[in-house]
Amino acid sequence: MAAEAGTDGDTEPETLTERRRALMGLLAGAHVGELASAWAAIARQPAYRVIRAPETGLVMLRGRAGGGGKPFNLGEATVTRAVVALETGETGFAYALGRDKKKALFSALFDALWQRADHRDAVETLLARPLAEARRKADAETKSETTATRVDFFTMVRGED
Numbered sequence: 001m002a003a004e005a006g007t008d009g010d011t012e013p014e015t016l017t018e019r020r021r022a023l024m025g026l027l028a029g030a031h032v033g034e035l036a037s038a039w040a041a042i043a044r045q046p047a048y049r050v051i052r053a054p055e056t057g058l059v060m061l062r063g064r065a066g067g068g069g070k071p072f073n074l075g076e077a078t079v080t081r082a083v084v085a086l087e088t089g090e091t092g093f094a095y096a097l098g099r100d101k102k103k104a105l106f107s108a109l110f111d112a113l114w115q116r117a118d119h120r121d122a123v124e125t126l127l128a129r130p131l132a133e134a135r136r137k138a139d140a141e142t143k144s145e146t147t148a149t150r151v152d153f154f155t156m157v158r159g160e161d
Contacts, residue, residue, distance in 0.1 A: 054101035
């Protein structure tokens with residue numbers, strides 16, 4: 001899977017845990033339409049049961065002044081979570097920012113499906129790689145737009161001492 005594991009964005013995740021974490025990050029940023037399309041393209045969709053139906057709640061966001069100051073409560077955000085179990089025993093979890101219950105359910109399904117070795121390649125090919133590529137393109141476009149409007153401030157030195 002071509003997703004970022006570290007802060008440099010060019011590092012390929014090595015362990016299954018890192019790869020799963022990267023997948024969950026991609027799922028969190030995906031749109032429900034992308035998830036639904038990928039789910040429909042899965043050839044052998046396994047049976048599953050919903051352990052925790054998608055439900056919406058609030059989480060407290062915390063911040064730090066300057067990134068290293070004393071923590072403070074910034075505000076609340078709406079989050080939807082879901083938990084599913086495949087018939088083969090794999091359990092998938094998902095938290096999605098916002099109120100989109102379908103997105104949370106699809107994300108949990110893909111998390112569970114990815115844990116199966118026989119479906120991992122399909123999940124990475126149909127969903128993870130396209131999502132990672134779209135994220136890279138969006139990041140490059142944002143960086144390009146930001147660079148185009150960058151202003152460098154400098155002080156000119158007169159020839160006098």
